[in-house]
Amino acid sequence: MTIPTKKKMAPAASKLYADDVSLLMVLIDTNPFFWNSINTSLSFSKFISNVLAFLNSILLLNQLNQVVVIATGYNSCDYIFDSSALQNHNQKGESLLQKLEEFVDKDESLCRDDSVDGPGFSLLSGSLSMALCYIQKVFRSGPLHPRPRILCLHGSPDGPGQYVAIMNAIFSAQRSMVPIDSCIIGAQHSAFLQQASYITSGIYLKPQLLDGLFQYLTTVFATDLHSRSFLQLPKPVGVDFRAACFCHKNTIDMGYICSVCLSIFCKHHKKCSTCGSVFGQAQTQDSSTPDRKRKTSVDN
Amino acid sequence: MLRKETNGEERRLNRDEEDEEEEENDRGHDAWERTYADERSWEALQEDESGLLRPIDNKTLYHAQYRRRLRTATAARIQKGLIRYLYIVIDLSRAATETDYKPNRMVVVARQVEAFIREFFDQNPLSQIGLLTLKDGVAHCLTELGGSPESHIKALMGKLVCSGDASLQNGLDLVHSLLNQIPSYGHREVLMLYSALSTCDPGDIMETIQKCKSSKIRCSVIGLSAELYICKYLCLETGGSYSVSLDEPHLKELVLEHAPPPPAIAEFAISNLIKMGFPQRAAEGVISICSCHKEAKVGGGYTCPRCKARVCELPTECCICGLTLVSSPHLARSYHHLFPITPFDDVAVSSDPHKVPKNCFGCQQSLLAPGKRLLFLLYVIMIRDE
Numbered sequence: 001m002t003i004p005t006k007k008k009m010a011p012a013a014s015k016l017y018a019d020d021v022s023l024l025m026v027l028i029d030t031n032p033f034f035w036n037s038i039n040t041s042l043s044f045s046k047f048i049s050n051v052l053a054f055l056n057s058i059l060l061l062n063q064l065n066q067v068v069v070i071a072t073g074y075n076s077c078d079y080i081f082d083s084s085a086l087q088n089h090n091q092k093g094e095s096l097l098q099k100l101e102e103f104v105d106k107d108e109s110l111c112r113d114d115s116v117d118g119p120g121f122s123l124l125s126g127s128l129s130m131a132l133c134y135i136q137k138v139f140r141s142g143p144l145h146p147r148p149r150i151l152c153l154h155g156s157p158d159g160p161g162q163y164v165a166i167m168n169a170i171f172s173a174q175r176s177m178v179p180i181d182s183c184i185i186g187a188q189h190s191a192f193l194q195q196a197s198y199i200t201s202g203i204y205l206k207p208q209l210l211d212g213l214f215q216y217l218t219t220v221f222a223t224d225l226h227s228r229s230f231l232q233l234p235k236p237v238g239v240d241f242r243a244a245c246f247c248h249k250n251t252i253d254m255g256y257i258c259s260v261c262l263s264i265f266c267k268h269h270k271k272c273s274t275c276g277s278v279f280g281q282a283q284t285q286d287s288s289t290p291d292r293k294r295k296t297s298v299d300n
Numbered sequence: 301m302l303r304k305e306t307n308g309e310e311r312r313l314n315r316d317e318e319d320e321e322e323e324e325n326d327r328g329h330d331a332w333e334r335t336y337a338d339e340r341s342w343e344a345l346q347e348d349e350s351g352l353l354r355p356i357d358n359k360t361l362y363h364a365q366y367r368r369r370l371r372t373a374t375a376a377r378i379q380k381g382l383i384r385y386l387y388i389v390i391d392l393s394r395a396a397t398e399t400d401y402k403p404n405r406m407v408v409v410a411r412q413v414e415a416f417i418r419e420f421f422d423q424n425p426l427s428q429i430g431l432l433t434l435k436d437g438v439a440h441c442l443t444e445l446g447g448s449p450e451s452h453i454k455a456l457m458g459k460l461v462c463s464g465d466a467s468l469q470n471g472l473d474l475v476h477s478l479l480n481q482i483p484s485y486g487h488r489e490v491l492m493l494y495s496a497l498s499t500c501d502p503g504d505i506m507e508t509i510q511k512c513k514s515s516k517i518r519c520s521v522i523g524l525s526a527e528l529y530i531c532k533y534l535c536l537e538t539g540g541s542y543s544v545s546l547d548e549p550h551l552k553e554l555v556l557e558h559a560p561p562p563p564a565i566a567e568f569a570i571s572n573l574i575k576m577g578f579p580q581r582a583a584e585g586v587i588s589i590c591s592c593h594k595e596a597k598v599g600g601g602y603t604c605p606r607c608k609a610r611v612c613e614l615p616t617e618c619c620i621c622g623l624t625l626v627s628s629p630h631l632a633r634s635y636h637h638l639f640p641i642t643p644f645d646d647v648a649v650s651s652d653p654h655k656v657p658k659n660c661f662g663c664q665q666s667l668l669a670p671g672k673r674l675l676f677l678l679y680v681i682m683i684r685d686e
Contacts, residue, residue, distance in 0.1 A: 079664055082664065129662070130661075130662055130663070133660075133662035133663040134662070134663045134664060136663065137663040137664075137665050163632070164632070164635050164639060167629065167632035167633075167635065168635075168636060170629075171629075171632075171633060171636070175422075195628075195629060199629060235584055237583075238580075238581070238583065239581055240580070241578060241579070241580065241581065241627035241628055241629070242578040242580065242628065243578050243628040243631065252578065253577060253578050253579070253580070253605040254575065254576070254577045254578070254605045254606060254623070255575075255576060255578070256573040256574065256575055256576070257573065257574045257575075257576050257631070258571065258573060259382070259383050259485035259486075259569065259571050259572050259573075259574055260379060260382075260571045261638060262382060262426075262631050262634055262635070262638065264631070265573065268573060269573070272571070275379075277571035278571070279571055279572050279573050280570065280572060
């Protein structure tokens with residue numbers, strides 16, 4: 001892929017403590033609709049206990065390691081735990097669980113719809129953005145900082161409305177050279193996270209037996225970035241880069257692109273439905289054309 | 301060193317002859333030395349709370365934000381030219397050997413062009429760049445229009461020799477003939493990095509400028525020495541932008557301003573449906589002969605959906621059937637220009653301690669430190685689409 005990996009664009013102050021100090025941002029999917037619908041092989045409490053054990057093992061690997069946990073809810077996202085915060089020196093586990101409970105209650109109170117069809121979509125774009133903001137703050141904090149990476153523990157299906165926001169977050173992670181790892185705890189693969197892990201050179205994994213989640217987490221996701229070059233980690237399998245056409249939402253491998261707004265169509269049309277440009281003729285200097293375009297954009 | 305000290309003493313003693321002394325000093329100092337002798341850049345340093353040195357760069361930070369805000373405010377709902385065919389014209393005449401940019405203008409320009417090429421392909425994956433040089437009064441085509449940054453940078457860094465005069469008309473003529481061959485939906489642009497103070501033309505340059513204007517080529521010029529009327533006229537006629545750089549950081553800023561797509565003039569490019577293919581990535585162990593290098597390769601390539609040839613990287617044009625091959629993240633890269641984020645409003649830190657939240661929502665930075673003017677969400681990412 002020629003979206004180039006730019007060594008020159010590395011953050012200005014990237015002198016490290018040592019090669020193996022890492023800052024791990026964990027994004028936990030707390031979408032209640034997803035957890036209700038999942039098969040009972042993994043309940044939320046068992047999931048949290050696996051994750052807590054994993055976080056402890058990260059903090060044991062190196063005393064300078066940092067872990068930050070962000071919960072991805074249905075209506076909102078928030079920070080649940082920060083291992084470098086001074087008030088967390090005692091009772092780490094209890095404070096995490098307490099804040100998680102508070103977050104879930106608050107998220108539920110923000111719920112606007114009474115009933116939702118299916119699992120609903122959690123706000124992955126929001127928590128990715130918050131994780132990247134925190135990482136940028138760490139980059140600007142001085143010449144010594146750990147190497148950051150993001151781990152998404154995600155299970156809800158992909159929300160198509162978040163596509164542009166998630167792609168923006170992926171590109172900014174790529175520019176800052178922050179890998180996005182994904183561990184899928186749901187039933188189906190997530191195309192967004194497959195692309196995220198491929199573009200940012202992270203690891204994408206869908207464990208076959210969720211009972212042993214802790215083992216998958218420690219063997220695949222626990223090592224720091226420097227050591228990854230020495231390990232045989234799961235390779236990306238069949239990332240699907242095909243696009244979906246705007247008219248039928250079918251995945252196509254050959255299509256037509258509007259040169260003005262880059263909308264994808266599967267058949268030849270006379271007019272673009274997104275931006276209103278008529279194909280094959282020069283646009284006139286009509287004042288109605290910009291109004292129509294503005295109207296179309298507002299309607300979308 | 302001794303000369304400078306004596307001059308300083310003389311200045312202190314003879315205040316009447318101050319102007320003369322300063323002129324002598326300036327003649328002795330180069331431009332870069334003057335920043336230390338006169339402007340005392342060390343006084344701009346400040347210590348932060350942990351004792352580390354930090355320069356006061358608030359002014360540049362605010363200025364950069366101000367410029368960004370101006371750009372986004374005006375560019376919110378304006379159509380942008382996303383498929384761009386840009387020629388970069390580099391002036392390699394005698395004037396490029398001037399040493400007012402360290403080590404000389406040619407090297408600085410080459411460095412900035414390299415950074416620009418990378419940034420350009422990052423922001424506009426579907427566009428193409430070509431390189432031209434002006435040397436000895438003639439224009440040469442260094443590289444053809446292509447979408448791979450490495451080939452352009454390699455060609456540029458290999459041939460940095462300056463001589464002769466620069467000819468604006470020859471450059472424009474060559475660009476005009478090259479850009480006539482591109483498809484009608486593409487936006488034609490030229491970016492000239494002009495160091496010379498004159499142009500040595502074989503004919504009437506006004507005619508050439510009119511020719512470019514009627515072919516809808518948008519020419520922009522970045523001058524390195526001084527403002528030239530003919531460059532200003534060229535940019536005005538064709539709808540481009542003309543700026544003159546003051547020093548190297550300013551040059552970098554001006555060059556990188558041309559990386560995001562400019563506002564498009566609707567009748568400059570005919571909107572059209574372009575046929576493109578979205579290849580799948582081959583599995584890891586597959587062995588096939590790749591069509592770009594003509595050799596056998598293992599795994600990790602893409603298969604053209606029309607003719608099933610293997611290509612190594614995207615975006616590219618299939619060598620066998622000519623289909624443009626892209627992947628959906630390349631298109632998604634341009635959505636950033638189509639749906640720009642609304643600019644943030646500056647919120648003054650209020651004096652009431654209860655109104656201000658304790659930590660930043662996005663990054664958990666403490667907001668209670670006294671005397672700090674804090675900016676929310678410095679790195680701007682779209683949080684929610686709705």
